[in-house]
């Protein structure tokens with residue numbers, strides 16, 4: 001599958017994604033953030049779909065030591081971890097990191113914050129909702145996990161305030177933060193922070209995001225993307 005946008009890269013970029021995403025095409029799997037970064041950077045890419053079984057086999061483990069998606073290949077380079085992949089794209093193409101050195105460092109700090117400070121409690125909360133519902137301690141633990149999410153969202157909401165983006169212009173920090181917050185989809189939590197809901201909606205309204213979303217949805221529906 002090839003999704004073309006913008007300038008032509010001299011080396012083919014290939015990423016991996018779920019053959020069958022458990023989210024039913026909501027774009028919550030982490031290939032979406034890589035697709036989005038590539039779209040913002042105007043790079044062509046190909047997608048190799050992998051099954052859950054194939055992800056744990058030697059060929060895929062050689063690319064991703066933890067047997068996960070997404071991976072990123074470009075010529076001799078093979079990468080895993082979405083933070084590293086998005087940073088690689090952002091440092092090699094315009095559009096995702098500011099030119100000013102200090103603003104660039106701040107944007108990278110936000111990338112780490114999204115993945116290292118905000119994503120863990122959100123993922124733990126979401127995983128418990130999927131895998132622990134039948135446990136006797138589910139309700140009690142869930143309340144604790146939800147509180148941890150609220151702590152981070154409250155802090156982040158205060159920092160973002162009325163700003164459109166984390167700094168003056170949209171950056172890879174916003175891209176990762178929006179995809180992390182999207183993982184709260186359906187939990188009824190994000191809605192309690194109007195500025196964060198608006199921030200996510202702002203990210204989702206970007207043409208590059210829409211192309212990325214449509215492309216991952218097309219894998220699920222089997223229909224080609226419309227944009």
Ligand SMILES: N[C@@H](CCC(=O)N[C@@H](CS)C(=O)NCC(=O)O)C(=O)O
Nearest residue numbers: 029030067068069070080081082083
């Ligand atoms: N920290 C990794 C997490 C990768 C990850 O958890 N990928 C999920 C899909 S979104 C996966 O492959 N899950 C299947 C599994 O772990 O077996 C990253 O950001 O790339």
